[in-house]
Amino acid sequence: MRAIINSKIILEDEVLEDSVIVYNDKIVDIVKSNEFENVKVDSIIDAKGNYVSAGFIDLHIHGSGGYDTMDATKEALNTISKTIIQNGVTSYLPTTMSMSKSDIKNALDNIRNTKITGGAKSVGVHLEGPFINPKYKGAQNEKYIINPDYEFIKNYLDIIRIITFAPEKDENFEFINKVKQHKNVVLSMGHTDATFEQAIEAIQNGVTYVTHAFNAMTGLHHRNPGVIGALFANDIYCELIADTIHVHKGIFQSFIDMNKKEKVILITDSMRAGCMKCGEYELGGQRVIVDEISARLEDNTLAGSILKLNDAVKNIRDNTKYKINDIINMVTVNPARAIGLYDEIGSIEKGKAADLVIFDENIKILTTIINGDTLYEVI
Template sequence: MNAIINGKIILPNEILEDHIIVYEDKIIDIIHKDNFDSENINIIDAKNNYVSPGFIDIHIHGSMGYDTMDGELESIENISKSILQNGVTSFLPTTMTMDMKSIYRSLDTVRNAMNIKIKGARVLGAHLEGPFISPKYKGAQNSNFIEKPNYELIKNYIDVIKIITYAPEEDKDFDFLKSILQNKDITLSMGHTNASYEEALEAIKKGVTHSTHMFNAMTPLHHRNPGVVGAIMSSDITSEIIADNIHLHRGIYEIVNRVKGSENIVLITDAMRAQCLKEGKYDLGGQEVIVKNNSARLLDKTLAGSVLKLNEGVKNLYKNTTLKLYECVKLASANPAKVINIDDIGSIEKGKYADIILFDDDIKIKKVIIEGVVKHENN
């Protein structure tokens, strides 16, 4: 049995002091320090750092030189180890719009990673970003491999896929949506879409519950044409944001908070393989990417994912909004868990897995614990 002492414990709605977390693979109890008996218990001293639920990145392509589309278990494992330093304890390896053979190979690899004890952050499933997207809002996706939404193309991977990013206006009579919604474990997300305001609202009415990197790669808000952004703002669907101060202006964070509410915002990185590495030339989905000044762009200057670390996203949000720290943490933990319908992670509560991180006032990660086991330490 283990215990964490001398920490400021971040709960869903408050920060708790003078308490101790007792855990094995799951959290056993949170008790006042005066009621704690340390006999036969392994003690971790938090040294007045914050004790937080582990972060969950539901949209990440790669890190440390590796990418989901490599289609190699070694790549997934190295991504999982790399993102520990950012406080991520579980994630969805995210695909790109490439040929279906490459996508299938990557999904097969994610399936394998889900079924082994991986060395780093836990693999929860896959985020299928493309190929069912709009050519007009393809962003850094390769237009040569875009497909119309087609359930037959992915029906053999329903057990792996947790989120599908797609363009609902390309879905004739919402046939794809209807097929997907027969499986309650898959979340449909609007993204890389040229939908009108009306089409987006209809998709939400039919069952789309999430949006991919809000504002980016979708029809914008205009007072005479509200677009997908307007539909997101006027509904209660959850919305990803990339809080790297590049994809979005710092002022947008507070606007989104006031319009959507902290319960409906999810912090993601959309990171590509250059995350945690130096500036230079890389690739994303087979296209060359230049990383410079914390920005990843194709040769035509199109943003190509990010090099954001999730703990830095939490920090950027905390510095630039009225959100309290525990609310910022929720956007990177409980909220993404809710999006993918997983309820045994995402917060520090009795009975949930002991996926716990320790970080300092600057949100620099000091320790990472997954299912009760210390996976990363940084003194």
């Protein structure tokens, strides 16, 4: 067994001090410091007064470290996994995008068949596209966009955790009705031109999630509340890209207040240029220009992000009044609950995977532990 001492332990509802985490591949216990002398362990990590939380979970990430999910290679997934642990991510959903059916199937097959070692765990797939609305395609390639097609993805529903789609393109909600029979799959509105009424009806029929709120969807207007209005009117999960570019920092507080802190999930939507230098990259076969803060197509459309998940946490911490445990829940508890994995990951509790991160007051990641193994450490 191993232990982490001298830390501030972030739990769902509180921050513990003067306690020790004992773990092997799973969390064994949390004991008071004055009781730890009676616990026999093989090694100790001294957190030196820094924070410890459950490992971060990114439910929407296309790539990082120069690779993309759509590269459909084992090298790509392993590099992404090994890159994002430096941002505190211990579990993630490799995310696809609108490309040819064969390209998408190749990516899905690769995710299913790749055994990741030494990096963040792939816990399924986020299928973003091709079932979206061309009007709000964002950086998705319009020539590959199609209407929701259950037959196309039915053989992959064992690994798909989230499907982003435009509900107004789903005639008579046939797609929703078929997919919702698979309890492990989350139906999410995104890249959509749905009206408030259409969005409400989609939620009533089985949609429980909204992809990167505000971006690539009908906005909030006092006469036409759109998808955002429907989100505020219902108790469903939603993603937020808190890079201060996709969504202005001035709205972070009110958005989380309106949508409930228990339902907001911070994601990166990072593309292959994440953790890389500025320059020219590729996304879905399209040229992307990356500077110090953003990734954009040649027509200036935002093309995903280069956000790191720990920076998203910092941006919310710096621009809202929420407590640190409430914010950490947005990258741990909330995403784990949203995709039905809260019994396994997402919080520091006995019996859960020992996925842990140590970070300082600036949310700089110092140590990342996955299944009890220290995979990243700042010396």
